[in-house]
Amino acid sequence: MFLNPWSIALTLCGLLALALGAVASRTALRVLRFWDLGSDSNRQISLEGEIWLSSTLMAYGLGFQIVTLFLFVLAADQFAQAIAGAMCATGSLLASPYGVPTLLVKLCGLFFYGFWLLLHQLDIRSEHYPLVRSKYLYLLLLIPFLVLDVSLQTLYIAGLKPDIITSCCGVVFGSTAAGESNLLGGSSRHGLLIAFSLASLSLAGMATILLRRWRPRLAWSYSLGWLCFLPLALVVITTVVSSYVYAMPYHKCPFCLLKPEYHYFGLPLYGSLLLAGFFGMSAAPTGLVRSKPGLARVVDSYQRLAVKGSLLLLVIFAGLSWYHFLKYLLVGGEG
Amino acid sequence: MAKRGIEKQLNILDYALSSLWRRRTKNLSILLVFSAVIFLVASFLMVSKALSDRAGQLLVAAPEITVQRMSAGRQEAIPLAHGERLQGIFGIRRVVPRVWGYYFDEVTGANFTVLGVDPLQMPGGDGLATALARGRLPEEGEAGMVVVGQGVVETLALENRQLFSLFRPDLSLKTLTVSGEFAKETGIMTADLLLMHPAEARDLFLIAPGFATDLCISVANSREIETIARKIAELLPDCRVLTRPQIQKTYQVVFGWRSGFASICLLSAVAAFIILAWDKASGLAPEERREIAILKVLGWETADVLAVRFWEACLVSGLAFLLGMLSAFAHVLFFSAFLFRPILLGWSVLAPGLSLVPALALGDFLLLAAFTVLPYLAATVIPAWRSATVPADSALGG
Numbered sequence: 201m202f203l204n205p206w207s208i209a210l211t212l213c214g215l216l217a218l219a220l221g222a223v224a225s226r227t228a229l230r231v232l233r234f235w236d237l238g239s240d241s242n243r244q245i246s247l248e249g250e251i252w253l254s255s256t257l258m259a260y261g262l263g264f265q266i267v268t269l270f271l272f273v274l275a276a277d278q279f280a281q282a283i284a285g286a287m288c289a290t291g292s293l294l295a296s297p298y299g300v301p302t303l304l305v306k307l308c309g310l311f312f313y314g315f316w317l318l319l320h321q322l323d324i325r326s327e328h329y330p331l332v333r334s335k336y337l338y339l340l341l342l343i344p345f346l347v348l349d350v351s352l353q354t355l356y357i358a359g360l361k362p363d364i365i366t367s368c369c370g371v372v373f374g375s376t377a378a379g380e381s382n383l384l385g386g387s388s389r390h391g392l393l394i395a396f397s398l399a400s401l402s403l404a405g406m407a408t409i410l411l412r413r414w415r416p417r418l419a420w421s422y423s424l425g426w427l428c429f430l431p432l433a434l435v436v437i438t439t440v441v442s443s444y445v446y447a448m449p450y451h452k453c454p455f456c457l458l459k460p461e462y463h464y465f466g467l468p469l470y471g472s473l474l475l476a477g478f479f480g481m482s483a484a485p486t487g488l489v490r491s492k493p494g495l496a497r498v499v500d501s502y503q504r505l506a507v508k509g510s511l512l513l514l515v516i517f518a519g520l521s522w523y524h525f526l527k528y529l530l531v532g533g534e535g
Numbered sequence: 536m537a538k539r540g541i542e543k544q545l546n547i548l549d550y551a552l553s554s555l556w557r558r559r560t561k562n563l564s565i566l567l568v569f570s571a572v573i574f575l576v577a578s579f580l581m582v583s584k585a586l587s588d589r590a591g592q593l594l595v596a597a598p599e600i601t602v603q604r605m606s607a608g609r610q611e612a613i614p615l616a617h618g619e620r621l622q623g624i625f626g627i628r629r630v631v632p633r634v635w636g637y638y639f640d641e642v643t644g645a646n647f648t649v650l651g652v653d654p655l656q657m658p659g660g661d662g663l664a665t666a667l668a669r670g671r672l673p674e675e676g677e678a679g680m681v682v683v684g685q686g687v688v689e690t691l692a693l694e695n696r697q698l699f700s701l702f703r704p705d706l707s708l709k710t711l712t713v714s715g716e717f718a719k720e721t722g723i724m725t726a727d728l729l730l731m732h733p734a735e736a737r738d739l740f741l742i743a744p745g746f747a748t749d750l751c752i753s754v755a756n757s758r759e760i761e762t763i764a765r766k767i768a769e770l771l772p773d774c775r776v777l778t779r780p781q782i783q784k785t786y787q788v789v790f791g792w793r794s795g796f797a798s799i800c801l802l803s804a805v806a807a808f809i810i811l812a813w814d815k816a817s818g819l820a821p822e823e824r825r826e827i828a829i830l831k832v833l834g835w836e837t838a839d840v841l842a843v844r845f846w847e848a849c850l851v852s853g854l855a856f857l858l859g860m861l862s863a864f865a866h867v868l869f870f871s872a873f874l875f876r877p878i879l880l881g882w883s884v885l886a887p888g889l890s891l892v893p894a895l896a897l898g899d900f901l902l903l904a905a906f907t908v909l910p911y912l913a914a915t916v917i918p919a920w921r922s923a924t925v926p927a928d929s930a931l932g933g
Contacts, residue, residue: 203795205580208802209905216913252837253920260916264909271905274898281587281787324838362788460896467897 201282201360206275210357213268214350220261225343227254228336235332251332255320258339262313265349269306272353276303277455282362289455296359302352309349314478315485316342322486322502326494334489389440396436399429400518403480407511410483414503419484426480426510433473437521441469444524469520476513479506544846547839551846565815566855572808573859573907574866576801580903581863581893582872583794588894590786593724594779598631598658598751599760601777602767610775612746617771621752624766628755631656632747634736638701638729645690649729651736658753666725670715673732680714681735686726688716704741711735797875798906805907809914816918824925831927844919845912852908860903867893 201207227250234243276289276299286292293299316338323331406422409415438454445457445465457466483506490499555562602621604613618630634651654663654672664672673680683693691699693713700708717725737744752767754760760778768776827840866872871891 201791203799204791205794205798205902205906208795208798209902212802213905213909216909220913220916249837249924252841252924253917256841256916256920260913264913267901267905267909271901274901277898278791282784282791362784458898464897 201279201362202357204279204282206271206278207357210268210271210275210353213264213271214353217261217264217268217346218350220257220264221343221346224254224258224261225340227251228339231332231336232340237328248329251329251336254339255324255335259317259320261346262317262342265306265313265346266310268353269310272303272306273455273458277459279360283360288453288459290453292360295361296356298352298356298359302349302356305345305349305352309345310474311478311481312342312345315482318482318486318502319489322489322495322498325498326492328493330492330495331489392432392436393440396432396440399425399432400514403429403514404511407507407514410507411504411511414500416484416487419487419503419507422507423481423484426477429480430473430477433517433521437469437473441521441524444528447528465520469517472513472517472520476510476517479510479513483507483510544842547842548846551843551850554843555847555850561815562851565812566851566858568808568811569852569855569907569911570858570862572801572804573856573903574862575804576798576906577860577863577903578866578872579794579797579801579875580899581867581895582875582891583790583797584895584899585867585872585891585893587787587790589891590790591783594783594786596724597779597782599754599757599779600752600764600767602750602752602771603748603775603777604771604773605775606773610749612742612748613750613774615745615747617774618747618750620770621750621767624763624770626755626759626763628753629656629658631751631753632733632749633751634733634740634742634748636736636740636748638739640690640701643690645686646727647687647729648727649731649736649739651731651733651739652751653733654730657751663730666717666721667715668718670713672730673714673735675732677714677732679709679711679735680731681711682715682717682728682730683713684717684721684725684728685719687729701739703739709739802906805910809910812911813914813918816915817921819918819922819925823922827922827925828927831925837923840923841919844915844923848912848915848919852911856904856908859907860900864893867891 202211227247231247231251235247236244273289276292279292279295280286280288283292283295286295293303316335319331319335319338323329323335403422403425406418406425410418410422434454437457439452442454442457443449443452445462446453455466456462457469458464459466483503486499486502486506490496602613602617604611604617613632615632618632621627621630631652636649638647638649639645640647653675655675657663667682668685670682672682687693693699697713698710699713700710703709711729711731717728717730731739733747734744736742737746742748752763754763760780764776764778768774830840866874868891
């Protein structure tokens with residue numbers, strides 16, 4: 201289904217990102233071979249100019265790819281109108297075997313790309329460009345991932361046929377679904393809620409301690425905690441939070457939250473969660489480059505900012521996810 | 536760190552604004568061309584969305600299942616006996632025969648839609664009376680009674696006349712009496728409509744008694760539509776069975792396909808503009824080189840100059856986006872998208888006086904930005920780098 205404005209926009213963004221990445225990776229190879237900060241040869245001077253170009257190109261390209269995650273989910277929602285049997289993004293993602301893998305790759309990409317952008321920002325804060333080599337090594341590792349991202353997306357769009365019968369979210373995430381029923385079903389809902397509350401409380405507690413005094417080990421468990429909290433939060437949104445937002449017990453869908461009918465509730469919800477996750481997960485690993493010349497102060501202030509930011513966003517996220525539930529308990533249904 | 540960073544970016548933004556203003560003729564020309572490109576793409580997407588939304592709204596009132604008899608690949612009148620055979624299928628609430636067609640009025644050159652249906656039998660048909668501005672619906676056994684839309688009243692200049700005549704296919708005259716008029720507000724569906732009893736419509740079109748144009752089937756439970764449609768198709772192999780969801784999806788696919796096709800055509804306009812933007816940004820004037828070299832001497836870094844260029848591109852594209860969107864909105868809302876209507880509607884005539892409401896969701900803005908703003912940003916990045924890496928000593932040389 202290429203002849204659709206959404207498919208064309210997705211493909212266009214993917215191609216742009218690939219083209220920018222390809223130009224950047226040429227410089228990356230040269231940097232890995234010839235970079236020598238002490239030298240004042242012509243090659244080194246031209247390389248010092250080139251790294252600005254390639255980093256900017258890469259930053260743009262990765263930024264575009266991050267935009268395509270949102271574009272992709274919205275596009276899947278639009279495709280649902282044309283695919284028989286699909287009622288929302290869930291149906292159209294399941295209409296092709298590449299749908300869900302594309303979404304997962306794009307979701308992981310959000311963090312991988314984000315970490316590169318963070319590394320780049322740290323690097324240019326120091327006069328010595330201490331991270332140039334590691335940054336470009338990471339860049340070269342990202343290129344295959346970028347190719348995977350764009351090709352999965354293309355395969356997904358190419359495989360969509362408007363006449364495929366697929367299931368809609370009512371069937372997939374409903375309590376009758378087999379296999380994942382233990383994870384996404386109604387039986388473990390209380391357990392999930394308890395785990396969710398405990399996890400958010402302990403993350404908030406760790407963040408408060410870290411803000412008082414920085415402890416590297418605690419920082420690592422904080423970052424790992426976020427790594428585990430993200431999938432848990434996504435499951436809780438799907439199975440518990442969503443049906444309270446829709447005010448329908450059997451409507452459990454993570455995508456319909458992004459629709460105008462529900463006042464784009466999903467945007468702040470997912471936005472705060474993903475950004476908080478990014479800050480939380482990056483807090484400890486940035487400590488690894490702290491010993492590089494000129495980075496100690498920059499890394500310290502970033503780490504504080506990351507913990508502060510993730511704590512604030514966690515509070516916002518928790519508030520948003522409890523809001524409809526508490527409203528239901530207090531007011532009783534759609535008031 | 537964050538506070539100082541924001542302050543720095545604000546200062547850079549300030550500088551970018553003044554730098555844009557200094558080269559206002561060049562930037563204004565880019566802004567205008569960019570807005571025009573965004574206007575084209577945006578109005579196209581808005582029209583196709585408004586049309587598919589409108590189709591969706593109209594189809595809500597369509598019957599759940601429509602059965603049409605096919606012969607040699609063409610639709611033919613269906614015998615009412617077919618409807619009786621369907622009564623045995625569990626889950627069907629009612630089968631209503633419908634006689635309808637188009638009447639071409641040679642005097643005025645207008646095409647009327649003639650619909651012969653018993654309002655009392657249609658589900659929700661009793662609500663039809665609320666759509667009337669005056670008069671009442673025709674009742675069974677009343678010969679020659681008809682309810683007309685406002686467009687028909689105007690075209691035939693009926694005013695206070697109650698009687699008018701239409702030609703049968705054999706050119707004999709059929710006299711009709713106006714029993715009521717549809718309200719203006721329902722014009723989108725009723726402007727060209729003549730609603731009468733099926734027997735009257737058969738008489739007008741000379742269709743044999745015991746036949747109808749198609750059968751409308753209402754289903755008690757909407758989840759059973761597909762199953763019942765399959766059973767009908769098995770029972771009546773010479774018939775085409777259309778379900779409402781199927782028709783809705785088909786509309787979406789057709790509109791999506793058409794707007795996708797047009798988007799590809801418009802991409803060439805976007806590409807042309809991108810080349811223009813690239814070209815404009817690449818030509819580094821001597822005074823521009825000096826400016827950047829002086830900034831470098833003053834202590835600016837490459838990153839800062841790149842940030843200035845980034846903000847400039849963002850400002851230009853943001854302003855162009857706003858201008859283009861607003862003009863596209865006006866084009867669709869006030870001028871009914873006269874530029875693109877023929878492409879999307881084709882030759883088929885929808886109800887006259889169709890007004891389109893461009894209802895945009897947040898996602899559509901993102902879609903438009905992906906089409907226009909992102910390629911622009913990508914095109915200006917290499918020229919921006921070229922200007923940012925001007926060495927500081929080039930100011931001293933000149």
